[in-house]
Amino acid sequence: MSEIVKQAIEKLNALPPAMQEELARVVLDYPDDDTAVYHLTPEEEADLDEADREIERGEIAPPQEVEAMFAKFRVK
Numbered sequence: 001m002s003e004i005v006k007q008a009i010e011k012l013n014a015l016p017p018a019m020q021e022e023l024a025r026v027v028l029d030y031p032d033d034d035t036a037v038y039h040l041t042p043e044e045e046a047d048l049d050e051a052d053r054e055i056e057r058g059e060i061a062p063p064q065e066v067e068a069m070f071a072k073f074r075v076k
Contacts, residue, residue, distance in 0.1 A: 012024075026038070
C-alpha cells in the first residue's frame with residue numbers, strides 16, 4: 001500500500017461513520033473508464049437548475065464577492 005493511501009485511510013478513520021460511507025461509495029463507484037464519477041441526486045439537479053435560472057435573471061455575485069469567498073477558503 002502506498003504512503004498516500006495509508007494517509008487517506010488514516011483521515012477516513014477519523015471521520016464520522018456517515019462520511020466514511022459516503023467516501024467509500026465514491027471510491028467504489030469510481031469508473032474504470034472516462035465516464036462521470038459522481039451522479040447527482042434529484043435534489044442536487046434541482047439546485048443546479050435553480051442556479052441556472054438565477055444566472056439567467058442576472059442574480060450573480062460581483063467579482064469582488066467571488067474573490068473574497070475564494071480567499072476565505074483558499075489553501076495557503
